[in-house]
Amino acid sequence: MCLIPLFVNLHHKKIVLAGGGTVAARKLQKLLPFHHNITIVSPEISSIIQNLIDQYQIQWIKARCQLSHMTEADVIIIATNDPATNQYLAEHAPEKAWVNASHQAHVGNLQFPITINKGRLQVAISTGGASPILAQKIKQTIEEQIPDSYEQYIDFLYQARITVRTHIASAQKRQELLQTIVDEPIFSTRAQQDWLDHVAQMKSM
Structure with missing residues (x-):
């Protein structure tokens, strides 16, 4: 199947x-x-x-x-x-x-796959019924790689996407901005707000 x-x-x-x-x-x-x-x-x-x-x-x-x-x-x-x-x-x-x-x-x-849930982040794992034990092992491996700060960080990414789409007209520039905060994550809430404020004040591009 x-x-x-x-x-x-x-x-x-x-x-x-x-x-x-x-x-x-x-x-x-x-x-x-x-x-x-x-x-x-x-x-x-x-x-x-x-x-x-x-x-x-x-x-x-x-x-x-x-x-x-x-x-x-x-x-x-x-x-x-x-x-x-x-x-x-x-x-x-x-x-x-x-x-x-x-x-x-x-x-x-x-x-129903085995899932990892951290706020907006959801990861689904399935072996098609072959080995629930392996699926659990994979889940544990992935969870060890996801810091607790990711839940709040992904909320920031969501807000960043809305802000960028609202203030930046250029599709290329939007992609560049959003790619930057994934390649160089911002975990400080103060720094996140500063970034959002900076984008909101940028001239439409």
Whole structure:
């Protein structure tokens, strides 16, 4: 199966999570930014999931997941403790839905990569299900190369891009300015503000 990496906004998508155990809890934690759109379907749930439901007001249907629960779903996460149920749901999920099948990744069309998140910076890592252990090792290696200051620095880069696009007409000059602060990072907040002020005062070029 050929997969293409994407960053997707799920704020207006209906998410159904079938399952209430350890695997389901891990999936739920990844989806918490979209908790208003999540429905959990499971006859029983773990204490971890119960705590998340209470904290984020997530809808829970206390029942075995049926096809009727998935009809309107845009994203379906199959993570029950029953292999037969998992297989049945995967085989009968709506064609329009993105399906993540925890029991057999190749069955679905959606996979959750291991991620590194530092503010605006997101790095996704996947081995296509071949070795989650290797993916974790790669994550650790990358994290060791990213200083804590990068989160604030990338916020500065975002503001710098807006400022440059606002005040500099020349595409070449914009590229030169933005390339400079990547090649020669500015981590001091005072120096960052000075740089932004300097660009804002430059004549349109």
